[in-house]
Amino acid sequence: MYEQKIREVMHGVKNKKINVDEAVKKLKFMPFEDIGFAKIDHHRALRRGFPEVVFCQNKTTEQVVAIVKKLAAINSNILATRATEEMFNEVKKHIRNAQYNKISRAIIIQNQKNKIKKNGKILVLSAGTSDMPVAEEAAVVAEAMGSRVERVYDVGVAGLHRLLSSKEKLEEANALIIVAGMDGVLPSVVSGLFGKPIIAVPTSVGYGASFKGIAPLLTMLNSCSPGVVVVNIDNGFGAGYFASMINK
Amino acid sequence: MYEQKIREVMHGVKNKKINVDEAVKKLKFMPFEDIGFAKIDHHRALRRGFPEVVFCQNKTTEQVVAIVKKLAAINSNILATRATEEMFNEVKKHIRNAQYNKISRAIIIQNQKNKIKKNGKILVLSAGTSDMPVAEEAAVVAEAMGSRVERVYDVGVAGLHRLLSSKEKLEEANALIIVAGMDGVLPSVVSGLFGKPIIAVPTSVGYGASFKGIAPLLTMLNSCSPGVVVVNIDNGFGAGYFASMINK
Amino acid sequence: MYEQKIREVMHGVKNKKINVDEAVKKLKFMPFEDIGFAKIDHHRALRRGFPEVVFCQNKTTEQVVAIVKKLAAINSNILATRATEEMFNEVKKHIRNAQYNKISRAIIIQNQKNKIKKNGKILVLSAGTSDMPVAEEAAVVAEAMGSRVERVYDVGVAGLHRLLSSKEKLEEANALIIVAGMDGVLPSVVSGLFGKPIIAVPTSVGYGASFKGIAPLLTMLNSCSPGVVVVNIDNGFGAGYFASMINK
Amino acid sequence: MYEQKIREVMHGVKNKKINVDEAVKKLKFMPFEDIGFAKIDHHRALRRGFPEVVFCQNKTTEQVVAIVKKLAAINSNILATRATEEMFNEVKKHIRNAQYNKISRAIIIQNQKNKIKKNGKILVLSAGTSDMPVAEEAAVVAEAMGSRVERVYDVGVAGLHRLLSSKEKLEEANALIIVAGMDGVLPSVVSGLFGKPIIAVPTSVGYGASFKGIAPLLTMLNSCSPGVVVVNIDNGFGAGYFASMINK
Amino acid sequence: MYEQKIREVMHGVKNKKINVDEAVKKLKFMPFEDIGFAKIDHHRALRRGFPEVVFCQNKTTEQVVAIVKKLAAINSNILATRATEEMFNEVKKHIRNAQYNKISRAIIIQNQKNKIKKNGKILVLSAGTSDMPVAEEAAVVAEAMGSRVERVYDVGVAGLHRLLSSKEKLEEANALIIVAGMDGVLPSVVSGLFGKPIIAVPTSVGYGASFKGIAPLLTMLNSCSPGVVVVNIDNGFGAGYFASMINK
Amino acid sequence: MYEQKIREVMHGVKNKKINVDEAVKKLKFMPFEDIGFAKIDHHRALRRGFPEVVFCQNKTTEQVVAIVKKLAAINSNILATRATEEMFNEVKKHIRNAQYNKISRAIIIQNQKNKIKKNGKILVLSAGTSDMPVAEEAAVVAEAMGSRVERVYDVGVAGLHRLLSSKEKLEEANALIIVAGMDGVLPSVVSGLFGKPIIAVPTSVGYGASFKGIAPLLTMLNSCSPGVVVVNIDNGFGAGYFASMINK
Amino acid sequence: MYEQKIREVMHGVKNKKINVDEAVKKLKFMPFEDIGFAKIDHHRALRRGFPEVVFCQNKTTEQVVAIVKKLAAINSNILATRATEEMFNEVKKHIRNAQYNKISRAIIIQNQKNKIKKNGKILVLSAGTSDMPVAEEAAVVAEAMGSRVERVYDVGVAGLHRLLSSKEKLEEANALIIVAGMDGVLPSVVSGLFGKPIIAVPTSVGYGASFKGIAPLLTMLNSCSPGVVVVNIDNGFGAGYFASMINK
């Protein structure tokens, strides 16, 4: 649309129907300038087969279905996070190949004509069983964005030997996503042992002075071992997304 | 510069030196699109005689002098806030008509050819003597932006009768800026008595559980009386600026 | 009533039934002094057709109905915010022309004999879909107070081009109300692009370290771009009210 | 019991059955030393007719009934705060003259033989309707402890004239209990106008940045007007208790 | 002045120079209505010999001297808190009988013609040596307001026996001021042992997680033993003032 | 398993099937090095008869049953904390001698062949009735780990004499666990009176400014009396566990 | 003194100079009851050779010297913490054998006639170089109280192998004191690897979101590995004291 408008102005100038001053004025105030290169990004995303992401929390089932249908119509890969089972059931009625990851509460729609190419490996680690929904959200998002993902769950400090047993997986990965609540020490420990880039995700699981994730968030931000960056509390999506961006 | 570039492209099209496709491509990626309408704002600001504002805190004297000289060269009205006396002395050497408001630590440079037209009245109230630097910053900024300003200082709750004595000034003003630390109740009280739009400024003055301005900030945000909006702690500049924007 | 009492005392003095000393004493302790000018404000509000506002949260349906009936009896325009659907249904039984705005949960009663005159335009922007209840509350309140209101919803940072598409609406408005949760960056961005007075409303929508609205509240208070003032978290009412006060 | 033991030892010494060294040893380690003067306080409390107070929150109905029955058996005046209606119904089955104050959720049992003598007057003020449960708890407690209590509710900043209409009640009271949520400014304002000792009670009523009572708590602690002391958020009991202690 | 004006109007009415309508109008808008009863309080304060209080923190020596001289000229008793030694030296030059309490940093000026009558006893307790400046401020303020004051310092939990040694002083006092930093447990303990009204003052002395007084502030607000009220951190003045208000 | 592997390598070297370089390489990267000494701890724990602990919060009943069955199969003593009654009922179906402590919500399984030997005495004190679930969790954990435990509940500041009545129990104990909410003063007071090591447990019981346990947590961390250490809010398990570790 | 008084009363009773009623009354109100067993604790402390501890922060050099001289006169072992070098120099003038530990800023005075007997071993670990003053304070205090102390400093997560190299020292110790700032993960890691009781000390060293020690404090309180207790930020003294109490 934007390009179309520029084109019209140009033809006007070429055909001497519009003089240069008028043309300059028209273009100067055209409200769509930015859409131009924004669209380019958008196109590039589509070319790379990246999915469109729908954040379902605080949306109604009707809203989710409407958005997903609209995206599916243009052959997108779609990832809907924080989706209830009810949302999935409604979506499934319209889009046969929709799949649901129960733990992470994600709906995944893989378009056959628009397959994302597979990238290097990302490892998702979680400290405890109760961190799994967040860890799984990170894993599902990274997969949907083309990363090969391995999971090593429940490797908290008390099970440090389990972590060390997974040494080879750790060495192979391009990036680590580490999900932990309570004291949130796992990223610091792993960073001290292995030289990998770590995306740390604090979780709100815990009680007492973990303050809904503030304690592990602060632990992770203050990590004494370099190579650790942090996303928001419970933000598995953000971690999986970022990990895939840097995964080549 | 941006306009110049568009103009060149246009002439190229007009003269058939550039074809339309190439022209569209050139314009589409031109990095200056936004400057266009940004400049308009800038121009409008200059037409209205609004001063350029330099925030001196965290800048060296050298940096401040350099910026002020550059602005003065293009005949701007200039307001430099949070300026030390040393900064002023250096500026004064280059710009003869520079003035210094000691309490608010502001340098004011009024360009004779570019006088700002005077608007309606704004009233600046402060609760205590120690709130004066912030109040005065608000007042000086509002004046520099063309508002007529009256000051009523030291009218805390213990001196409520002094507030009521200023009733006429309160009635005349288009907007009130109310500066208060400690319990920060003055905006709520004034708002309950008079129906004026109030911009409340919490100050960091106080001790104990005023927590460097958090206590009055919360009081003001929670005002039970409508018509109160809030700016950052000690942000006299923001209050004076906003008050002048709504003052007609 | 107050005036009546003064008048009686005066006639007593005039008719020498009361001596001056007694009269002074009577007036000095009369508890109604302040009501005098408070009433004036009240009257002026009514003359301007401003609605009486009832804040329904923490009130029972019975209390709300009772208050609304009493106000309707004196021909007021009425705005009841944070009202449940049940409250509206009960009110509707007594006041036929009561209307309900479901998203903002507001009851609006427009008195035909006491129409508010229409003022200039206010633009309400929201960053996300989930910010809509707060945005709509602001819009409804501003309308009830006589502002013409336009809404531009769901223009977060990821949809910046949609914001720019609304440039004309932005230019026309006397003031902007910007409602945003999570990172709360929209007011800063809009303020950097357009020179309009902005009333920023943080919302409690979000998760993790948004801390029920503290994160966007702090972002807005710290806005690097002047011309932004802030109201309490989720306080759509306060933003709409203030915007209308400054809208001429 | 304690006195009895001392007496026995004394008689042993007097009758030379116990030598002095043994007596000293016996007394030195007697575990009840402190009960002695604690009992005195207890006795004094009973003599003054002060009620025994039972804090029902976090207790089961069975526990409350058991405690109240035990106290009633020794003819105490009893005040049970934060009691549910169910608790009251069970208590009522055993103690015929038990009464229930629904708003403050207090059970009051006035023993006929042990009437508390009436003291001076305390005034309980509340800023809003939703502060009433806390205000009423304060009032009921103060009454149960022998104070004559007057209530002036819903006199927030927007209704300051209502406050001034109650000037005589304010002048008569020995102490004021002021209950307020949100901005919590009422104690500061009243303290600025009247020279009475004020016990301020912040309430958790509110939304947004009132943070469950932190905002009014800070306002009250930072009151610029002397003569204001503060109790815990929603602690009507503590305010009523303290007010009665200082009410003579 | 206010009375004078009313009187003039009255005489105008009496002498038929002003008609009733004009008189009503004159009185209705007279900006000084509130001063009337405010003055009464003021007068009462003077009659009781209460000192005028000057809070010196955040004031210059010049400002302090100017205010004190003005008050001294009208024969007031004066109490200047948070005064530096330099301030005192300057004041001393003008007012010969000025005295300085070094620990509490208070200047006391006792006017011979306007002696305050002595009231009942207040006991000031402090937990540690470093709480003394705050405790002494409370004591000096209470004395200046006519209370007889006894001090029992350094009676923290580790020295509980010292507290018990002072039992008689505790029993005699009308009210206790208890000053404590760090864990702030002293008010709870004393309240559990003695049935006296307690004004608790948290101090900012301490380190680590005492957070400049927040820890003892919270301890005191949450005291499980009734009869404890709290003032701001380090607010010895407020405690001494309130204690004297309730001391008869 | 680890030892087995080392042994195989050794035999290979001994039998000249593996040369030294290969052997070194094999051992160097063996991922189980740490398991070695971790296992020793594990073995020691089993030898001492310490129970395996299952933290049930945030686990499903199915998960809990599965884990408990697996542990029971290898003759462990088992302690399952934060278990619902439903969890217990399911466990009971499989493990006949399972017992349930309702107040602390703990499942205890004592293996007859693997009895833990009894250690010295630990005293668990609680300030209020509502602190009992946390106190009982501490007590049950300490018992399961071989400590003899005595309980003295409901000995808050208001009942200090009850504390003193338990002086002998206090003197006998090797360590004290003190559980308290609200003001959290009990550990400070007990520490001032008795020279015992104290493990303080803040509880989230309370209202207002106790902030879900932050107030007692800070009080305990700031205890002016040495010999007090602190665990997380409501962490009865941690206190019982640590107390047993130091109890000999 | 207390015993002396009891004895006098006893002799009075024995000699019939005081009758029993009078004697009971005398004893009942004697304010020193508690001193009795408090003194016992004191004596026991002296018998065990524990030092008297003087906390020098917030004290003047004169005060410190006076206290230390008084204690030295009764042959005490003395430990003065947070002492400046100036304080030490003054103390040294009076007490020849006084020693100064510069890093921990402690003055140690070991009385030759009153030697403390040596107990088991305590290990003090610190994460970083900048944690040393706090770690050394803990070590010095533990030594002064009779513990044999070993130090392993600078063993943060990045130097985990150094920690493992000290395995034998860790196995020998009765208790570990672990001092760490920033992320504070060391106690969790050590607790996961070794089954020792750990007293964790957060330090205020750090920057950004370590918030003067809050980050490591929360990490430690939320440790997922049991056996960790926590003392106040920078409270090396408390850790050393507690460790010695449990060290046998």
Add this chain to the structure above:
Amino acid sequence: MYEQKIREVMHGVKNKKINVDEAVKKLKFMPFEDIGFAKIDHHRALRRGFPEVVFCQNKTTEQVVAIVKKLAAINSNILATRATEEMFNEVKKHIRNAQYNKISRAIIIQNQKNKIKKNGKILVLSAGTSDMPVAEEAAVVAEAMGSRVERVYDVGVAGLHRLLSSKEKLEEANALIIVAGMDGVLPSVVSGLFGKPIIAVPTSVGYGASFKGIAPLLTMLNSCSPGVVVVNIDNGFGAGYFASMINK
């Protein structure tokens, strides 16, 4: 050393000097197991030419010189952050080719024999002039670790057009480091416009409710635009380090 020890044991087994049981025991408890693979990381770091990093804050000049000399002796590239000019001057005396970056306060020592190979491009953006020290630290660290770095400073929201002018640099970079204080909105805005991985660094620059960097930290953590990760306040080092890890 570790390998040497294993080798010795192996030869002992091979030569039948040690039997298998003894060999297993020797290896099982060898405290250096972990050093093995830790060393590998270390070696790899050296092979890649990564510098050794010395964090100078909280270290004495002597300590810094000693560490740097030791590292220089083994031909390392060295980066010393947060170094004072005095530290640099001392280091310079010993290491001739040491360089100092004054703004970021970093000492850089580039070893000629151990040159790091150059990687892709990283772009460092800062919002304001006062964010430069942190931005420059990030840039210097990234350069020292082999990244080509471009800087675009002072591109806050008010200068959004300057940001857009740098579009090409933004498109070329592998990763963006964005440094911002106050409202911290820049990462959200840039992320909304460009699809690059962003490492956001909040700075403590600002006043009022920016709370030493908490405000921008929260803004960044809550970024509504995916692809943003966060490091600690003022942690330029961490951002530069992480950016280089993911830069290939």
